[in-house]
Amino acid sequence: MKEQFARNISIARKEKRLTQEELAHMLGLSFQAVSKWENAQTMPDISLLPEISRILDVSIDKLLGYAAQNKRITIYEDEYQTQDYYWGTEPNKACYKVLELMPPTKRLKLLDIGCGEGKDAVFFARNGYEVSAFDVSDAGLEKTRRLAEQAGVRVNAFKADILDYRLDSHYDILFSSGVLHYIKPEYRQEIFDNYKHYTNAGGIHVFNVFVQKPFIAPPPEKEPNAFAWHSGELLAYYRDWLIADSSEIVFDCNSSGIPHKHAMTKMIARNELPTIRRGRL
Template identity: 75%
Template sequence: MKEQLARNISTYRKERGLTQEELAQTLGLSFQAVSKWENAQTMPDISLLPALSRTLQVSVDKLLGYVSQDKPVTVYEETYKTQEYYWGTVPNEVCYQVLQLMPPTKHVKLLDIGCGEGKDAVFFARNGYDVTAFDVTDAGVEKTKKLAAQTGVHVHVFKADIVDYRLDTHFDILFSSGVLHYIKPDFRQEIFENYKQFTNPGGMHVFNAFVGKPFIAPPPENEPYAFNWYSGELLAHYRDWYIRDSAEIVFDCNSSGIPHQHAMSKMIAQKISDIRV
């Protein structure tokens, strides 16, 4: 918990635009005290948590790393509460590339980051992968469990926010489709370093991200917590990995009932540790 709290204090302080000294002054402390918190050398006294929570504008639960939400972070929180599967149950096309590039001929651990209603996570489980998945919506987690049960497979699925969650165990494949835009630009480097650190040698990251284009209008959903990537940004995080596939596409979408377009960057990168000279 100490490391989680340290990271959250640093993250939410920066989101509020506060320096360590400014946060310390608000709490009546020295900036060294805040520095020690953020370096996980010490923890705040329990009596300071309410004031710290108010200053950073997050609940004590979220500050401590629990997944309860102060407010919805996605428009799909309500959308997923219907009986129907909003995205359907047909897997993303890139799932078939994963099957080709790293088939589960041995035990392969896969993490689906932001699994939505579970269609891709369940597809991977059906094909023999050991699947873990998380989503920020309660309804999405429940529908993933339901779809897995109906299909007769197991997916270890839980609720977590992509902004707060960090890996502490290794995986062979990290997969994410249409979710990375919820990571603010300031925190992408740190989050992706964590993802890379906890990927086994030879493992793969299979990601896509929405990119902003001046010739494409903003999507009709108008999500307040979404931040587009720019062309080439996703690829730049993997200059030390082997790039198996990289492409940028523009496609038509009717997900909200209003025809619109998206531009998306797709990347498949592999962690190669055997360097020959």
């Protein structure tokens, strides 16, 4: 819990553009106390948590790692409240690429990052992978569990915010579609370093991300928590991995009811680093 609290309070403090000294002054403490919290050396007295929560405008649950979020993150959270599956139940075409590259002929652990309503996570589970999946939407996670139950498979679906959540166990496959634009630029290096560190040797990452193009108009959806990516940016985090796919496409979309286009980078990268270099003997 110390590590989770340390990361969360550091992120929340920076979001408020406060220095450690400024936060400490507001709490009547020395800046060394805040520094120790953020370095996971100590935790604050329980009596300080309500005031820390008020100053940083974040719930105590989120600070302690028990809740993913206390504010609406995506524009799709309301859409997931309906009985229908907003994105349908057919898997993303990239799922078939995973089957081709790493068929589940042995036990393989897969994590679906930002699983939405669960169509891809359930597809992977139906095909024999050991699947975990997270999303920020309670309604989306409930649909994921329902879809898994209907298919007669198990998906470990849990609530987490992509900005806060860090891996602490190893996977063979990380998969994410249409989600990475919710990662703020200043957190990308740390997050992808974490994803890579907890990927087994020979494992793959199958990701896509929307990219800005001067010849494509901005999408009609107004997403306050979405952040721009540029061509080649995702690949830069994988310069030490084998790149199996780095294609870029432009496609038509009607998700908002208004026809528009998106540009997207698709990436498949394989961890070819020897196990010993990753600190696992």
